[in-house]
Amino acid sequence: MLDMLIREGSNTLFGKDHGFKDIKSYVDFKKHVPVRDYEALKPYVEKMLEGKPDILWKGVPAYFAKTSGTTSGTKYIPISNESKYSHFNSARNSTLAYVHETGKSDFLDGNLIFLSGSPELDETAGVKTGRLSGISNHLVPGYLRTNQKPSYETNCIEDWEEKLERIIDETLQANMTLISGIPPWAQMYFDRIQTRTGKKIKDVFPNFSVFVYGGVNFEPYRAKLFDSIGKKIDSIETYPASEGFIAYQDSQYAEGLLLLLNNGMFYEFIPTEEYFNENPTRLSIEEVELGKNYALIINSNAGLWGYSIGDTVKFVSKDPYRLVVTGRIKHFISAFGEHVIGEEVEKAMKFTIEKFPETELVEFTVAPQVTPPAGLPHHEWFIEFSNSPKDLEAFRLELDTNLRKLNVYYDDLIGGNILRTLKISALRKNSFIDYMKSQGKLGGQNKVPRLSNDRKIADELVKFIS
The missing domain is CATH 3.30.300.30 (ANL, C-terminal domain)
Known part of the structure; x- marks a missing residue:
């Protein structure tokens, strides 16, 4: 994977600045490409925001994913033509892995809801720009559109409370079978439904059987969420980020999330206790140890190089590689x-x-x-x-x-x-x-x-x- 990324990025401004043509091994790569956060990569991103091509990756981005940063203000994360479909495809594959393992597929015949940000996109230097969840909405294939809730118009409402009431209007009489969202906002959706109906969610949506979530640890929310639902249902954890879709839960029985090694990303891992050192140890996937906390570094086909996404992870299996997200390096x-x-x-x-x-x-x-x-x-x-x-x-x-x-x-x-x-x-x-x-x-x-x-x-x- 690293060889492919280096080859494709060698004619970019970043590749020329960092001597990609002289990189023959991972050892070479670490000498040429330092670990960076967004602030350090920002000068290259700013050139992309001016519309200049071949900066971090060949051509211009397909999208910019806007996300908030603590030191950089708004961050613009490039999504390339090569990387864009991995966001939706990985989410789809997590569901297919669940169907394959459990044999349960009836939920695919019902209505599916993705509690997310607005799909309305702006333009920056001719590149469509918005939240990752809004961008992902545009990548949903037609065969899922007929089952998807809420409507595009409702999804575009910016005010969350107004949007939530409209979502409830559209879903209350629907055959909801899969609900996806960050747990606290899914809980808010359930609470509002209970306030309207006086019923548990299982009595409103009797065929609701799969909850898909990501972004936070589910455990603090599990008891209240299942109490609101009124029954235990299966759940699928995902690990999406604006920088790339990193992992998903591929089994209802095994601990951890399957690290996606064929998603256009080469991963590196820094022991958390060394992260703030001047020259921290950088490990490839073959070198990680079980039970040890690492800061996650990615190199991607969207043009992110030595990029620290800020998360810490710990491996619970190496065959296959499964991990759990343990926190944020700065939290x-x-x-x-x-x-x-x-x-x-x-x-x-x-x-x-x-x-x-x-x-x-x-x-x-x-x-x-x-x-x-x-x-x-x-x-x-x-x-x-x-x-x-x-x-x-x-x-x-x-x-x-x-x-x-x-x-x-x-x-x-x-x-x-x-x-x-x-x-x-x-x-x-x-x-x-x-x-x-x-x-x-x-x-x-x-x-x-x-x-x-x-x-x-x-x-x-x-x-x-x-």
Whole structure:
């Protein structure tokens, strides 16, 4: 795969700048092409935004996927003619893998809904530009259009709450069999249906049997989602990104997501503890180890070279290569040297809820409190419960104990009286919806970061403490 990418990219501006014609091996490649994030790649992207061809990939992009960045403002991720169909085809293949393994295919005869952003596209230097979910909508083949919900007109509504009401209007009497979307927004869809009908989703959509999701860890949402549905159904996890479709769940029984090795991408992996080093170790797929956290780097047929997408992954199988997404490389708490990551807070919450099974979550996020009004510094967990634990103090202590078991540095800080045990700030109903609305990020593919090393989100959420 790398040889093909180098050959195709050798006559681009980037290829010439980085001596692609002299690259004969992966060792050569690492010497010529440094790891970059979007900010470092931006000078090349800006030339593409001016309409110049042959910059990162041959010709001009088929699309630009717009996504928000924390340091770069709006990011424009190129999607080439070679890479564009992999986005839809991979989503299709995840469904076909499910049918092949389970033998269940009746759901394909019903209505399918994809809760996504608007398919209306703008133009940038003659290139169609929009959110990835909107671009993907244009790649859906005709044979699926007759079963697809909502209508194009409804999908184009920008206001999420207005759009959601219209989606419900169109789907309430439909034979919904597959629903796809980010879990918190699917939950919002279910909640609104229940408010209208007073019924569980299984009684509104009796043939609903498959839920497809991606973008966030499903575990914190699972209990409430299935309670809203009223029965357990099969689910398929996917790992799409604007930069490429990376993996999907190919089995209902095996752990992890199948890494797509034939999707026009050559992957590299950096051990997370080395990521911020000047010269971190870069590994190819053959060199990864099970159970180790890596930052994911991609080189793609859309012209992304040594590109850090910001995610961390861990392999659970090498035959075939299956992984789980463990968090974001820049989403961690290390205000006191503990380096707590997303995987750890999500596992701590999962284990705690197993001990308090009455508890149902809407959403949560975690931030450090370095200078509290009184007492020692601590981690503050902002949690919106749909059903609170019977004993919140016991829940808090169990949550803290579980995090201590998962992160030895956090445990040392608590044991050494550098930090006190975590604080839970319970939020009123619809707090995260109202917060996302206030940020202009309600619905679509937007999601709340699970944790952060500052209090930008926390300082907004304190307004919603119940």
